[in-house]
Amino acid sequence: MASSSVTTSRASRLQAFLRSPDIPASFYTNTTTDDNVLAVAKQFDILYQKYFPDRKPLFLSPNNECQRPKMICSFVRPTSLPYDQLFDLEGCCQFVADYMRYEPLHDPSVYDDEYDDTVEQLPLQIVSPATALDWQIGNCFEMSLVLASFLIGANFNAYVVVGAATKAVCLSDQRNIMWEGELPKEVNSDDEVEDNLPKNNPYVPLIPEKLTLRLTTDPDPEQISMTDSVTLSLADYAKADDIPNVRGGTVSPIHSWVIVLPGGRRSLSKAVFVEPSTGQLIPLSASDNHYTSIEALFNHQDYYVNMRPEAPVSYLSPDLADGSQWESLFSYANPSDDELDSLAGTLSATRRAFVSDLAATMAAATISMGEASDSSRGRRMYIPNLWSNELTLSRQQYESRYPAGYKEITYVNAVVRRYAPYSQSDYRILEVIVPDAEYTELNETHVLYAHRADKLRRTSVFPSPAPQSSCKKESSILSSNSSLSLAKAPGGPRKIVEWYEKGRMHNTAVEGLREFIYEPGKQRIMKFYWRARRDGLYCRTELLYDANTLRKVKEFYKGRSDRLWYRSFTFGRPSTVRERNIHNLILHGPGSSSALREYPRLDPVRISQKFLRDESVSARKDVAKTTFLRPASEAKSSGNNAIPSMGEMWVFFHYDAGSILRPYHMFAKPSSSVEEYIAASATGKPIEPPVRVVALPGEEPPSALDLYNERKWLSAVEAACLMEQRVKSDECMDIIKAIEQDHNKVQPVLSAYDTLRNRPKETEAERARKLAEAARLEESRKDYLAPYIAKLETPADFDGNYLGVRLSVDQAKQVRDEALQELKDRLIQRGRIMQSRMDKEKEEFNKRQQLYRKNCDASALEGDKDTEAFALYCKEATWRMKVLDERLLQHIDHASDKYNQLAQRLAEDPRLSALYNPDPS
Known part of the structure; x- marks a missing residue:
C-alpha cells in the first residue's frame, strides 16, 4: 500500500483507509480518560484565549x-x-x-x-x-x-x-x-602508504588520540558543563527583552x-x-x-x-x-505563594492572573475526576496513547529506505539521487551530479555502488565540452550500463574513472584492479592493488595517438626482488589497414568477436626498463636502465623514420655519488631485413654489429668476453620483455572484456545472513501449496490410526498421507482390534499403577502406626513432639489415600466410557468403512 499511497492524493488515501475493515474501535470512539484529558485541554485553551487574545x-x-x-x-x-x-x-x-x-x-x-x-x-x-x-x-x-x-x-x-x-x-x-555532503576521498594506489584499516571500523573511535604536551605556563582548556550551558542560554535569553x-x-x-x-x-x-x-x-x-x-x-x-x-x-x-x-x-503541582512571589519580578500581572486561574481550574478538574488523593499530588496527568496502532517496520520495509526505492534532492550546487540497496539493475545506491571543475556550464556525474560481484564501488563521468544538450547527456549516463560503451558513443564524456574494491578475481587469480581511468583519444590508465599481485604492478598507462591508435605503454612496479620499477613499450603509427585494425582491437576489445582463439600482437619499436639502486653492488656496475630499439627496416615498415638504421641495445648504469656522468654500453643489432641479408651473403663476410662503450675516466674498459656475455644477457632480457609485453597486453584485453561483460550483466553479492534475498523465488500459489502440504503432513502425523496403518503393507506409490488411505476388510479389522486392545491395555495398566500407589501408601501408614505404638511410652516421657508429628503425618497420609481412592474410582467409571468412545469413533472413521459399511455388491 505504501508505494501506491505515495503517488495518490491525501483525500484518496483517507478514503482508502476508511474503507479498510481493520480499523480499531479506538479510532472512532473515546474512553473516559480520553474525554477527561480533552476536557482539561479545553479548559486550558479557554483560559489561554481569555488572557492572551492576541496569541x-x-x-x-x-x-x-x-x-x-x-x-x-x-x-x-x-x-x-x-x-x-x-x-x-x-x-x-x-x-x-x-x-x-x-x-x-x-x-x-x-x-x-x-x-x-x-x-x-x-x-x-x-x-x-x-x-x-x-x-x-x-x-x-x-x-x-x-x-x-x-x-x-x-x-x-x-x-x-x-x-x-x-x-x-x-x-x-x-x-x-549548498550540498554539505562530500564524495569519498579516494586514495591513489601509487601512494607510499595505503590505508589498511577497514571502512566503518567500529573500533576506530576507541583508539585514543595522540596527547599533546602542555607547558606549565599554558592556560587550562575551557570546559563547559551541561549546567553551565543551560546557564549561558538563560543569560543570553535575559537580553531578549531588548530585542525587537x-x-x-x-x-x-x-x-x-x-x-x-x-x-x-x-x-x-x-x-x-x-x-x-x-x-x-x-x-x-x-x-x-x-x-x-x-x-x-x-x-x-x-x-x-x-x-x-x-x-x-x-x-x-x-x-x-x-x-x-x-x-x-x-502539571498537577500547583505553585505555592513563595514561588509566585519569586516569579513576581519576571511575570507580568496578566501572567500572574493566568497562573492563579489555571491552578484553580486544574484543582477543580482534579476533584471532578476523582484524583484528588495525596498520592496524585505532584504528578502529571496520565495521557492515554494506545488508541493508535503500533509503529511497525519489517526488514523489507526498513531496507527499502525510500518511497518506491528512490529519492531525489536538488541543491544549489548539486543534484543528489539516493537509491535503496538492490533496487536498481546496476545496484547503485547514490548518484551525485555537480558542476564540472573545468567547464562550469557542464555537470559531472558520480555514481556509488554496493553489493556488486565485480567489486565496482564508484564511477565518475566527466563531460566533454562538445556541444550537446545536458538532458541528452544525463539520459545517456543513466541508461548506459557500461562506461566503456558510453565513452565510445559520439559526443561521449572526456574522462571516465572507476574505482573497485579489493578482491576482484580473474580466472581464479587475483586481478587486483583498483582504479580504471579512460580519457578517449588521450590515455587509458589501470591502477592495481600491487600488494595483491605477484608481479608488483601498480599502474599501467596507455598513451594514444588518437582514439583508435596506441602510442606508448608505461608500467610501474613496486616491491619486486629484481628492483624493476618502470617498463615502457613504444609503438609506431600503423601504415596498413591490418595494423590499424589490430590497434583498434587492442584498445576497444574484441566486442562481439568473443570467439577469438588468441589476441593480436603488436611489436614495439622501443622497449625501456628502469631499475632501483642495489647498494650491495658498485654503482658503475649496477644497471639503472636498459633500452631496446628495433632495426631501421622494421621501423620503416612502421612509418617511424626516427629509428636508427640498425637495431640497438643500450644499458645504462647508476651514477656514482656526486658524479654527473655515468657509464653506458650500446650494442647494435643486425637488421632482420631480407635485402641486407642477401647483400651479406653475396660478399661472404658477415656484418659485425658495432659496440659503443662509454666508461668513466680512469676506469678500464670491459673485455671482449664481458661484452659478449653482456650482449647475450641483453638479448635474453629483450626476449623476456617481449614475452612480458604480450602477457600484459592479453591481461589488459581480458580486463577490458571482463569490465564490459560485468557492466552489461551485473551480478549481485548476497550475504549469507540476508534472509530476504537468499530465499528461493517462488510464486504465491507455490508457497500456498507448500504451506498446505506441510499442514496436511503435520495433521497426518497426529492421526490416531497412523501407528497401526503404518504396520500394514502399503503400495509403492503411497505418499505418506494416512488420512486418505482406504483399507480392506481384513486390514480394517486388524487396525480396529489393535486400537481397541491397546486402549484396553493402557486403561488396565493405569488402574494397576493407581492401585499399587494405594497399596504402598497403606503399607507405609501401617508401618508408621506400629512404630508409634511401640514407642508410645517413651514419647509420653519426652513430651508431645512425636505425638504432634505423628498426628500431622496421619492427616497428610489420610488425605493422599483419599485422593488416590477417588482417582481410582473415577478411572474405573470412565474406563468403559473411553472404550465406547473409541469404538464409536472407529465405526465412524471413513477409512474403516469396509468393515462397518461393507459394499453390498
Missing part, C-alpha cells in the same frame, strides 16, 4: 483519520524497533527523512503571497504515526510525530515543536542550499519540527533542533535562519506553551522548568 490558537485536539478529536500528546507513540540505525540520533533522523516523502501543509502557491494568512492556519486533521509510516508520506506534523516516537523509544528527550518557519523550510525547498519583535508585518507560515533536549541519552549534552523533512540537525545558535518563532512543544507526557513567542528562537531557554519561559498544561 495564535494552540494546537491541542486535532481530528484523527476518523474525524475523532484526540489530544495531540496522545498521537506520540514511543516505539523501539530492532534496527541499529534507529538508536542513533543522526541515523534515526536521516532514516525518517529518507523513508517518508514530505508533503506541505498547504498548496505551494499559497506561500508566494507574503500577506496571505492561510499559511498560518493549523491543520484540522492529522493521521496517527502508524498510518503516516504505512503511507510513507506526511506533512510536517505527521513526520515530526513519527520522528519523536522513534527518538523517545530510543531514550532521547525529544519533543514536537509547533511554531513558524521560513518558506523554504515549510516547502522543504533546498534549491538555495522578529515577526515583522508579514505572515509566519505554520510549521512543526522536533527538538531534542539533554536528559535522555548521555551522548547528547546540548539541545538541538531536527528538521524532519531533511533529517538535518540544527543547533540553537543557527536556528534563526530556519525558524521564526515557537508557540508550543509537547511529547507523550506533557504540553508546554511558550509564553514569549516574540523572542527569536535562538534566545529561547532550553530549560522547561523555567516558569518565566514555559507553561505546562498537565
Whole structure:
C-alpha cells in the first residue's frame, strides 16, 4: 500500500483507509480518560484565549483519520524497533527523512503571497504515526510525530515543536542550499602508504588520540558543563527583552519540527533542533535562519506553551522548568505563594492572573475526576496513547529506505539521487551530479555502488565540452550500463574513472584492479592493488595517438626482488589497414568477436626498463636502465623514420655519488631485413654489429668476453620483455572484456545472513501449496490410526498421507482390534499403577502406626513432639489415600466410557468403512 499511497492524493488515501475493515474501535470512539484529558485541554485553551487574545490558537485536539478529536500528546507513540540505525540520533533522523516523502501543509502557491494568512492556519486533521509510516508520506506534523516516537523509544528527550518557519523550510525547498555532503576521498594506489584499516571500523573511535604536551605556563582548556550551558542560554535569553519583535508585518507560515533536549541519552549534552523533512540537525545558535518563532512543544507526557513567542528562537531557554519561559498544561503541582512571589519580578500581572486561574481550574478538574488523593499530588496527568496502532517496520520495509526505492534532492550546487540497496539493475545506491571543475556550464556525474560481484564501488563521468544538450547527456549516463560503451558513443564524456574494491578475481587469480581511468583519444590508465599481485604492478598507462591508435605503454612496479620499477613499450603509427585494425582491437576489445582463439600482437619499436639502486653492488656496475630499439627496416615498415638504421641495445648504469656522468654500453643489432641479408651473403663476410662503450675516466674498459656475455644477457632480457609485453597486453584485453561483460550483466553479492534475498523465488500459489502440504503432513502425523496403518503393507506409490488411505476388510479389522486392545491395555495398566500407589501408601501408614505404638511410652516421657508429628503425618497420609481412592474410582467409571468412545469413533472413521459399511455388491 505504501508505494501506491505515495503517488495518490491525501483525500484518496483517507478514503482508502476508511474503507479498510481493520480499523480499531479506538479510532472512532473515546474512553473516559480520553474525554477527561480533552476536557482539561479545553479548559486550558479557554483560559489561554481569555488572557492572551492576541496569541495564535494552540494546537491541542486535532481530528484523527476518523474525524475523532484526540489530544495531540496522545498521537506520540514511543516505539523501539530492532534496527541499529534507529538508536542513533543522526541515523534515526536521516532514516525518517529518507523513508517518508514530505508533503506541505498547504498548496505551494499559497506561500508566494507574503500577506496571505492561510499559511498560518493549523491543520484540522492529522493521521496517527502508524498510518503516516504505512503511507510513507506526511506533512510536517505527521513526520515530526513519527520522528519523536522513534527518538523517545530510543531514550532521547525529544519533543514536537509547533511554531513558524521560513518558506523554504515549510516547502522543504533546498534549491538555495549548498550540498554539505562530500564524495569519498579516494586514495591513489601509487601512494607510499595505503590505508589498511577497514571502512566503518567500529573500533576506530576507541583508539585514543595522540596527547599533546602542555607547558606549565599554558592556560587550562575551557570546559563547559551541561549546567553551565543551560546557564549561558538563560543569560543570553535575559537580553531578549531588548530585542525587537522578529515577526515583522508579514505572515509566519505554520510549521512543526522536533527538538531534542539533554536528559535522555548521555551522548547528547546540548539541545538541538531536527528538521524532519531533511533529517538535518540544527543547533540553537543557527536556528534563526530556519525558524521564526515557537508557540508550543509537547511529547507523550506533557504540553508546554511558550509564553514569549516574540523572542527569536535562538534566545529561547532550553530549560522547561523555567516558569518565566514555559507553561505546562498537565502539571498537577500547583505553585505555592513563595514561588509566585519569586516569579513576581519576571511575570507580568496578566501572567500572574493566568497562573492563579489555571491552578484553580486544574484543582477543580482534579476533584471532578476523582484524583484528588495525596498520592496524585505532584504528578502529571496520565495521557492515554494506545488508541493508535503500533509503529511497525519489517526488514523489507526498513531496507527499502525510500518511497518506491528512490529519492531525489536538488541543491544549489548539486543534484543528489539516493537509491535503496538492490533496487536498481546496476545496484547503485547514490548518484551525485555537480558542476564540472573545468567547464562550469557542464555537470559531472558520480555514481556509488554496493553489493556488486565485480567489486565496482564508484564511477565518475566527466563531460566533454562538445556541444550537446545536458538532458541528452544525463539520459545517456543513466541508461548506459557500461562506461566503456558510453565513452565510445559520439559526443561521449572526456574522462571516465572507476574505482573497485579489493578482491576482484580473474580466472581464479587475483586481478587486483583498483582504479580504471579512460580519457578517449588521450590515455587509458589501470591502477592495481600491487600488494595483491605477484608481479608488483601498480599502474599501467596507455598513451594514444588518437582514439583508435596506441602510442606508448608505461608500467610501474613496486616491491619486486629484481628492483624493476618502470617498463615502457613504444609503438609506431600503423601504415596498413591490418595494423590499424589490430590497434583498434587492442584498445576497444574484441566486442562481439568473443570467439577469438588468441589476441593480436603488436611489436614495439622501443622497449625501456628502469631499475632501483642495489647498494650491495658498485654503482658503475649496477644497471639503472636498459633500452631496446628495433632495426631501421622494421621501423620503416612502421612509418617511424626516427629509428636508427640498425637495431640497438643500450644499458645504462647508476651514477656514482656526486658524479654527473655515468657509464653506458650500446650494442647494435643486425637488421632482420631480407635485402641486407642477401647483400651479406653475396660478399661472404658477415656484418659485425658495432659496440659503443662509454666508461668513466680512469676506469678500464670491459673485455671482449664481458661484452659478449653482456650482449647475450641483453638479448635474453629483450626476449623476456617481449614475452612480458604480450602477457600484459592479453591481461589488459581480458580486463577490458571482463569490465564490459560485468557492466552489461551485473551480478549481485548476497550475504549469507540476508534472509530476504537468499530465499528461493517462488510464486504465491507455490508457497500456498507448500504451506498446505506441510499442514496436511503435520495433521497426518497426529492421526490416531497412523501407528497401526503404518504396520500394514502399503503400495509403492503411497505418499505418506494416512488420512486418505482406504483399507480392506481384513486390514480394517486388524487396525480396529489393535486400537481397541491397546486402549484396553493402557486403561488396565493405569488402574494397576493407581492401585499399587494405594497399596504402598497403606503399607507405609501401617508401618508408621506400629512404630508409634511401640514407642508410645517413651514419647509420653519426652513430651508431645512425636505425638504432634505423628498426628500431622496421619492427616497428610489420610488425605493422599483419599485422593488416590477417588482417582481410582473415577478411572474405573470412565474406563468403559473411553472404550465406547473409541469404538464409536472407529465405526465412524471413513477409512474403516469396509468393515462397518461393507459394499453390498
